[in-house]
Amino acid sequence: MEHFLFCHDPRKRGGGKIERGRPMGYGIDREEALALINEHIRNPNMVKHCIAAEAVMMALADRLGEDRDKWGLAGLLHDLDVEMVDNDLSRHTLETVRILQEKGIAPEIVEAIKLHNEKAHGEKRHDTFHHALAAGETVTGLIIATTLVYPDKKLKSVKHKSIKKRMKEKSFAASVSRETIMECEKLGMDLDEFSRICLTAMQGISDELGL
Numbered sequence: 739m740e741h742f743l744f745c746h747d748p749r750k751r752g753g754g755k756i757e758r759g760r761p762m763g764y765g766i767d768r769e770e771a772l773a774l775i776n777e778h779i780r781n782p783n784m785v786k787h788c789i790a791a792e793a794v795m796m797a798l799a800d801r802l803g804e805d806r807d808k809w810g811l812a813g814l815l816h817d818l819d820v821e822m823v824d825n826d827l828s829r830h831t832l833e834t835v836r837i838l839q840e841k842g843i844a845p846e847i848v849e850a851i852k853l854h855n856e857k858a859h860g861e862k863r864h865d866t867f868h869h870a871l872a873a874g875e876t877v878t879g880l881i882i883a884t885t886l887v888y889p890d891k892k893l894k895s896v897k898h899k900s901i902k903k904r905m906k907e908k909s910f911a912a913s914v915s916r917e918t919i920m921e922c923e924k925l926g927m928d929l930d931e932f933s934r935i936c937l938t939a940m941q942g943i944s945d946e947l948g949l
């Protein structure tokens with residue numbers, strides 16, 4: 739739930755082909771999802787956060803042999819209601835679930851989004867997909883915060899070891915839950931591999947993120 743900086747469109751994710759307008763079988767395609775995000779989220783940095791989470795989720799799906807379109811949509815849409823609920827964590831995701839269910843979005847995507855904020859539901863994450871979304875969207879906050887303390891503030895300059903160093907420094911970007919990031923272990927990955935994949939994914943869309 740870390741919403742650091744971050745607006746826009748294209749897709750040139752690691753290894754994946756750009757396909758537009760293709761029905762994905764999840765009740766929504768990428769362009770529609772992005773339109774929904776832009777309809778409900780005014781803060782451009784928040785939109786960028788969603789796009790970063792999408793990139794990270796696609797990279798994780800590639801690594802784990804999961805469906806990158808499905809995982810990418812979950813990343814893109816996960817914070818849809820953050821402004822509607824005024825950042826209230828006791829309500830965050832409730833409105834998203836309602837909107838996505840009304841649109842007939844695939845239930846597994848809705849569930850992963852719902853459980854990325856356990857606080858609103860009293861229900862625990864229990865699937866690789868859930869842990870990937872929670873850990874993946876959270877680590878984007880740590881990566882952005884680390885980037886912003888580099889002299890040039892460029893994602894491409896960020897060394898992987900800096901992410902790991904900042905992870906241990908609890909006072910740095912203190913609102914970023916290290917515990918949630920460590921859910922990467924539920925994906926069968928250690929922090930080293932996980933943070934490397936996520937940093938590379940974000941570096942691949944640095945222009946979109948404006949960093």
Ligand SMILES: [Fe+2]
Pocket residue numbers: 739740741787791816817875
């Ligand atoms: Fe988020």
